[in-house]
Amino acid sequence: xxxxxxxxxxxxxxxxxxxxxxxxxxxxxxxxxxxxxxxxxxxxxxxxxxxxxxxxxxxxxxxxxxxxxxxxxxxxxxxxxxxxxxxxxxxxxxxxxxxxxxxxxxxxxxxxxxxxxxxxxxxxxxxxxxxxxxxxxxxxxxxxxxxxxxxxxxxxxxxxxxxxxxxxxxxxxxxxxxxxxxxxxxxxxxxxxxxxxxxxxxxxxxxxxxxxxxxxxxxxxxxxxxxxxxxxxxxxxxxxxxxxxxxxxxxxxxxxxxxxxxxxxxxxxxxxxxxxxxxxxxxxxxxxxxxxxxxxxxxxxxxxxxxxxxxxxxxxxxxxxxxxxxxxxxxxxxxxxxxxxxxxxxxxxxxxxxxxxxxxxxxxxxxxxxxxxxxxxxxxxxxxxxxxxxxxxxxxxxxxxxxx
Amino acid sequence: xxxxxxxxxxxxxxxxxxxxxxxxxxxxxxxxxxxxxxxxxxxxxxxxxxxxxxxxxxxxxxxxxxxxxxxxxxxxxxxxxxxxxxxxxxxxxxxxxxxxxxxxxxxxxxxxxxxxxxxxxxxxxxxxxxxxxxxxxxxxxxxxxxxxxxxxxxxxxxxxxxxxxxxxxxxxxxxxxxxxxxxxxxxxxxxxxxxxxxxxxxxxxxxxxxxxxxxxxxxxxxxxxxxxxxxxxxx
Numbered sequence: 001x002x003x004x005x006x007x008x009x010x011x012x013x014x015x016x017x018x019x020x021x022x023x024x025x026x027x028x029x030x031x032x033x034x035x036x037x038x039x040x041x042x043x044x045x046x047x048x049x050x051x052x053x054x055x056x057x058x059x060x061x062x063x064x065x066x067x068x069x070x071x072x073x074x075x076x077x078x079x080x081x082x083x084x085x086x087x088x089x090x091x092x093x094x095x096x097x098x099x100x101x102x103x104x105x106x107x108x109x110x111x112x113x114x115x116x117x118x119x120x121x122x123x124x125x126x127x128x129x130x131x132x133x134x135x136x137x138x139x140x141x142x143x144x145x146x147x148x149x150x151x152x153x154x155x156x157x158x159x160x161x162x163x164x165x166x167x168x169x170x171x172x173x174x175x176x177x178x179x180x181x182x183x184x185x186x187x188x189x190x191x192x193x194x195x196x197x198x199x200x201x202x203x204x205x206x207x208x209x210x211x212x213x214x215x216x217x218x219x220x221x222x223x224x225x226x227x228x229x230x231x232x233x234x235x236x237x238x239x240x241x242x243x244x245x246x247x248x249x250x251x252x253x254x255x256x257x258x259x260x261x262x263x264x265x266x267x268x269x270x271x272x273x274x275x276x277x278x279x280x281x282x283x284x285x286x287x288x289x290x291x292x293x294x295x296x297x298x299x300x301x302x303x304x305x306x307x308x309x310x311x312x313x314x315x316x317x318x319x320x321x322x323x324x325x326x327x328x329x330x331x332x333x334x335x336x337x338x339x340x341x342x343x344x345x346x347x348x349x350x351x352x353x354x355x356x357x358x359x360x361x362x363x364x365x366x367x368x369x370x371x372x373x374x375x376x377x378x379x380x381x382x383x384x385x386x387x388x389x390x391x392x393x394x395x396x397x398x399x400x401x402x403x404x
Numbered sequence: 405x406x407x408x409x410x411x412x413x414x415x416x417x418x419x420x421x422x423x424x425x426x427x428x429x430x431x432x433x434x435x436x437x438x439x440x441x442x443x444x445x446x447x448x449x450x451x452x453x454x455x456x457x458x459x460x461x462x463x464x465x466x467x468x469x470x471x472x473x474x475x476x477x478x479x480x481x482x483x484x485x486x487x488x489x490x491x492x493x494x495x496x497x498x499x500x501x502x503x504x505x506x507x508x509x510x511x512x513x514x515x516x517x518x519x520x521x522x523x524x525x526x527x528x529x530x531x532x533x534x535x536x537x538x539x540x541x542x543x544x545x546x547x548x549x550x551x552x553x554x555x556x557x558x559x560x561x562x563x564x565x566x567x568x569x570x571x572x573x574x575x576x577x578x579x580x581x582x583x584x585x586x587x588x589x590x591x592x593x594x595x596x597x598x599x600x601x602x603x604x605x606x607x608x609x610x611x612x613x614x615x616x617x618x619x620x621x622x623x624x625x626x627x628x629x630x631x632x633x634x635x636x637x638x639x
Contacts, residue, residue, distance in 0.1 A: 268506065275492045275503050282490035284454055287478030287507045287555060 006058045014051035021046050099251060103244040111247050115315065117355040118250040119308050124335040124347040125257045126304025131333065132342035132390070133270060134297035135277030136186070137194040140201025141332055143181075144174040144302040146208060146324035148309020153221040153319050154214075163227035167310050174306025175299045182298040186291060201329055208321040220320025224313050246315050253311065257304060258344055264300075265342075273297055334372075338379055340386025349387050405430040405591055406451070406482075406559055411460035411470070413443075413450045420446040421457070422615040428559070428593055433585050435594040435602040435623065437636055438612035444595040445487050447612070448561045451593075452484035453477045464559070479507055483557035487564050487595075489548040493537025497528055500536050500547055504554030514554070521550040524580055542573035549577070553584075559591045560584070566598045574598065578605055599636035603627045611636075 025042040029035075103111045123145065130138045148170040155161035155169065185196045208215045215221075226242050227249060264270045272293050276283045284290055313319050331354055339350025358368055379386075406428040413421040420443050428434045438444050449455040451462055453474040462470040469477050478484075483504075492500050501521065505514045522529035525546040531539060536547060545565055552560060562581065566574040582605050584590045596602035603609055606623035611632060619632065626632045 268502065271495060271499050271503060272506065275495060278492045278494060279490050281454060282486055282492065283503075284474040285452060285478070285484040285486050285490075286503050286551065287475045288503070289473065289475045 003059075006055055006062075010051045010054040010058065013054045014047045014049075017050040018043050018047045103247050108240045108243050111243050113356065113359050115243070115247045115250050116359075117352050118247075118254050119311060119315075120332065120335060120351040120355045121254050121348050122250070122257050122304060122308050123332045124339065124351045125254075125261050125344065126301050126308070127332050128336050128342065128344075128347050129261065129264065129304070130297050130301035131336050132347070133265065133277075134273040134294060136294060136297060137190065138197045138298070138301065139194050139326075139329055139333065140181075140197035140199070140204075141301070141305055142324045142326070142329040143201040143204035144178060144305035145309045145312070145328070146204055146321070147174045147177050147302075148306030149313040149319050149324070150208065150215065150221075150309075151306070152310040152313045153224050156224050156313075157221055160225075163225065163310070163314050167307060170310035171303045171306040174309065175303040178299040178302025179295055182295045183291075186294045186298065198326070198329075201324075201326060205321050205324050205326075208324070215321075218320055218322070220318060220322075222318040224317045224319070226317060227314050246311075250311060253307065258348075261344060265344075269293065269296060334376065338376070338386060340388045340390055342390035343386060343388050346386045346388035346390065353387075405465060406593070407461075407463045408447075408451070409461040409463070411447075411450055411457045411462060413446050413455055413457045415446075415455070420455075420615055421450060423460070424450075424612075424615070424617055425460075426610055426617060426620075428591060430558075430591055431585070431589050432607045433581070433592045433594060433605055435596055435606035435609045436612055437596055437599040437602055437609060437632075439635070440597075442612040443615040444612055445563055446615075448484060448563050448593070448595055451477075452482060452561060454484070454486075475507070478555055478557075481556070481558040482561065483552035483555045483559070484561040485548050485552045485563060485565065488567060489541075489544045491536040491539075491544050491547050491551065493535065495536055496533050497536060497539070497547060498532045500551050501528075501554050504551035507555065513556070517554055517556060521553055524553075524583070525550055542569050542577070545569060545573075545577060546580075549580070557590065559593065562592060562594045564595055564597060566596065566601065574601065581605065599632070600627075603632075 022043065025046055026039050028037040028039055030037065102114060106114075123141075127138065127141050130136050130141070151170040151173045152161075152163070152166040155166050161169070181197070181200050185193060185200070188196060209218055211217075227245070272283070272288050275286075276288065276290065276293055280290060283293075312323070316323075335350040335354050336347055337350075338353065339348070340346025358365075361368075364371075383389075408424055408426050410423045410425055411421055412419065412423060424443070424447060426434075426436075436444050436447060446455060450457045451469075453469070453472055453476075457470050460470065461468055464477075464480060464482060467480065469480065469482075492503065495503065501518060502514075505517070508514055522532075527543055528546060528550060531543065536544065539547060545567075549560075549562070549565065565577050565581070569577070578601055581592060581594065585592050594602055594606065603623040603626050609621065609623050609626045610617050611619035611626065619626065619629070621629070627637075
């Protein structure tokens with residue numbers, strides 16, 4: 001393309017953007033004085049801005065078209081990090097030191113935020129089993145999270161059951177619900193499955209909200225015990241200690257989850273999930289039980305959600321249905337998709353992005369959904385495989401080997 | 405070994421098989437030929453439980469297998485190589501083969517069978533760490549057959565192994581099929597469009613038209629049968 005064409009296309013794009021942003025950037029209605037201010041200056045700014053952005057982007061793309069096969073600098077450094085054991089070991093060491101000493105370096109607030117991020121890492125990795133590995137689009141994942149949280153809250157409220165007993169119990173109850181939902185629903189595929197799981201998520205939330213006698217309705221359940229430390233109750237007064245303890249606890253769960261999911265991915269059942277995603281008929285011809293394999297994925301994903309649910313209830317000591325809306329499911333799904341489906345480092349990075357950025361840019365909270373949507377669109381256009389894409393196997397062609 | 409008695413199979417409201425009856429004895433190569441849409445693939449899918457028959461009996465080694473899960477049928481020793489190869493494109497050759505051995509737990513036996521398969525198709529050994537989707541059509545067919553062999557079947561159901569392959573590769577694959585039958589005593593039920601080649605290696609053959617078995621006989625006899633010649637061999 002000649003530069004003139006670039007300029008013309010860029011002008012078209014800037015006009016389109018001026019039109020798109022017109023209601024937001026130009027019209028300003030003052031509801032108190034009933035006046036409308038027309039901020040035409042903004043429109044010009046948007047037009048000029050998009051024109052230059054588009055023009056330079058096009059020029060840049062034009063330049064890179066020629067040498068497509070050469071890996072970019074970023075890819076090269078990434079490859080270097082992947083392949084060089086010294087660097088990766090050093091990075092791992094720094095990472096371990098950083099995460100271990102985090103609560104002692106940073107404030108309680110930061111530790112708390114980080115703990116939340118780590119919880120989403122586990123949730124993301126759990127959903128990653130269902131969506132990333134087994135390819136089942138689950139839009140109601142938060143339901144299992146709620147099941148875990150309410151299991152602990154109710155057990156604690158009525159019977160005084162402690163955290164450590166409730167953790168496996170919550171996981172089990174969530175897994176049970178996973179199987180219960182899975183049996184009828186997993187006959188469906190793709191979009192239909194997504195819609196039914198979405199419905200299930202909402203049903204659970206509505207039950208929690210409206211069945212006051214059992215679940216205490218919108219007012220929720222409070223005074224849930226924090227986890228005990230080897231049988232010793234941590235005193236309520238020392239909340240900073242409890243937060244630190246919580247941090248290490250979640251960190252441990254993250255490590256366990258990474259280990260488990262990694263093993264799972266390279267196991268026969270993990271490969272069966274990938275195979276089932278690719279070709280159901282061939283799988284059945286191989287003797288892979290379609291239903292059971294899918295159910296395993298669903299139940300395992302739910303188990304993790306249940307565990308995080310228990311931890312969530314113990315961390316906040318108060319839960320109500322408002323914590324388990326569809327938005328939560330959407331965020332967890334976005335973590336998986338944004339990070340890279342099936343990729344463990346991708347999901348971890350995605351969780352940190354989607355939890356830490358909104359937290360630190362709280363002042364820009366009004367624009368959160370705007371930025372969220374825009375970043376999703378940009379990601380899907382330019383990097384649909386996610387931030388860190390899932391690399392299954394590396395195949396290196398050795399030219400010295402004779403062909404056939 | 406395998407007996408089909410008056411098997412009828414439907415896809416929704418559409419009847420694909422009408423009272424199909426056939427017998428396969430142990431150690432035989434049986435071929436089923438017929439035009440497109442005659443019901444050949446459906447016959448195989450009915451046997452392996454992918455499209456369970458609505459009525460009739462399928463008996464494998466004296467056990468009725470109609471209405472069983474595909475999983476149980478594979479476990480009994482019936483492996484199905486589906487039409488169009490259907491290998492897993494994102495799994496490596498080795499992983500594809502391991503999927504074939506999904507129901508088996510004996511590691512030594514699996515290793516031995518892997519070696520055997522690599523002896524049958526040396527090209528697969530060279531490509532073992534390559535993703536299945538990067539193989540050529542012929543190699544994919546070899547992989548599909550090998551994958552089914554990894555379940556250590558006593559009855560192998562082959563659905564059009566010649567589909568879309570070059571004549572030379574077809575010959576190679578057919579000679580392997582014969583070898584499997586002779587050396588391993590694997591019973592083979594072969595569905596083919598390439599009637600000429602299929603009838604040459606088959607002990608007995610069935611001809612199918614519109615969901616019915618219309619003709620049966622030894623492979624040699626059918627090769628010289630006038631009706632078959634006209635309809636399927638183009639002579």
